Amino acid sequence: MNALSTYLADSTTMLRRNGVRMRRYPMIWFIAGIPIVLLLLFVYVFGGTLGAGLGGVAAGRAEYIAYVVPGILLITIAGAAQGTAIAVAMDMAEGIVSRFRTMPISRASVVTGHVLASAAQTMLAVAIVVAVAIAVGFRPTTGPAQWAAAIGLVLLMTLALTWVSVALGLVSKSVETASNLPMPLMLLPFFGSGFVPTASMPEPLRWIAEVQPATPMIEALRGLLLGTPSGSSGPVAVAWCVAITLAGYLWTQRLYEREPAPR
């Protein structure tokens, strides 16, 4: 077997292993549950007031559902990243990874297996959150092409945050650290256009909110799902995703190639 087919075969094996682990130690309800609670909180508790604040003739709770869902989806992806970091840190603490390191297998497959399994889990969590959003009144006004583009963008965002979270799981010396490190990722949509328009923020914060990656990602999703004007956010969001993926990938490779610490 050549290097590529070994990599593909071993990555498939590792993906299967992680799939079984996810079924035995399920985190999916926890991962989907937090954004669902936030969605319901923002729609039913704050939604009336925040919706009125959006401006426009008939602004209210119904309009706010449409506004808040893209931000909630990004929170879902960021929250899943926390689960990924925990899963990776737990795995690295087990002796079996040392065994993998002494076996004639593709070294990259260990990490690839985690990334693929986590990305699949995240997409599933996003699907559950979208279903709940539709149940409480989210009505995307979009055609099949935009749906496909939105799914593609969510996938890119998922891959980007998954690579970073795998790195965070590798860099953590304990499962507790792995659980805390990705926390700031979940806050990014709050400091962007996830819950209120950036135009309503005071000047320095508004500037930060507009340049940080969460805002173009949310605006691009909003544009695709609801047909709102999104300007250059689409290409900017894709560029951010590619850059973050690349950085996360390189960081991950370096961390995994590090000599394991003595135990």
Next chain:
Amino acid sequence: MTALAAAPARAIRAVGLRKAYGKLVVLDGIDLVVAAGTVFALLGPNGAGKTTTVNILSTLISADGGQVEVAGHDLEREPGAVRAAIGVTGQFSAVDALLSAEENLRLMADLRHLGRHEGPRRVAELLEQFDLVEAARKPVQTFSGGMRRRLDLAMTLVGDPRIIFLDEPTAGLDPRSRRVMWGIIRDLVARGVTIFLTTQYLEEADRLANRIAVLDGGRIVAEGTPDELKRLVPGGHVRLAFADAAALDRAAREFDGAARDDEALTLQVPSDGGLGSLRRLLDRLDGAAIKVNGLSVQTPDLDDVFLSLTSADSDRKVAAR
């Protein structure tokens, strides 16, 4: 066996192996030669560098210096070829606790690319061989220490490695599980596999190993067959036990140069343990009218070797830290 004929005569050869973590020198230039198809035991106290040696020889970590050949391949230049020839069962359980025994073995079979027919066949064979058939579908989390260790070794054997590293394979096992593990190791050797074993149990090294190296403070302080090592320490002794300190005192005066233990009320008199010298010893005790409570004859064992070779050195190591 044809595979054995093709194997190099030397399974492992290390020259000047060195490893340090910061200022702490773990391996201070060790040399090892392990002949193919034999059991080599690396014996040493906690912290001697046994696990570090296994980790380096099995490609898990890199050495700071020295040359190593495993299965005829240079460790640094051809780690992939080395990995293809070896199997490792480390000190820490290397099983996936969320999977079942069968799934763990299947995982190894898939990673060894055994294929759709050969994989399940090998897995079934190992489950049988390691007495894990009944527990095959149960999660490993529920396994006892002995079962875990058996599964761990079974996973190592999936790819039929020619050289197997076992880092303290019986640490923490009950006596019965330990004997089962020894039986498994003997079976492997009978099939021509080379075993590199670390242990702090002298009995284990004595029973299993063809050659033993004693590692202490990052250096090999002695190397040889179990019998050769036993010859390194002064001969045996007779241990006399007394009822009270007065009897011990009198006996100690009678046998000048014997080692006394005031707490245990015993005296160790050097002796070859033969009948003649034993009779002379008893005659002397009778002659001096010393009453002896108990007597035991001690021939030198590896414990004596271990203690006499490693005790002085551990002080040096503490100082070095």
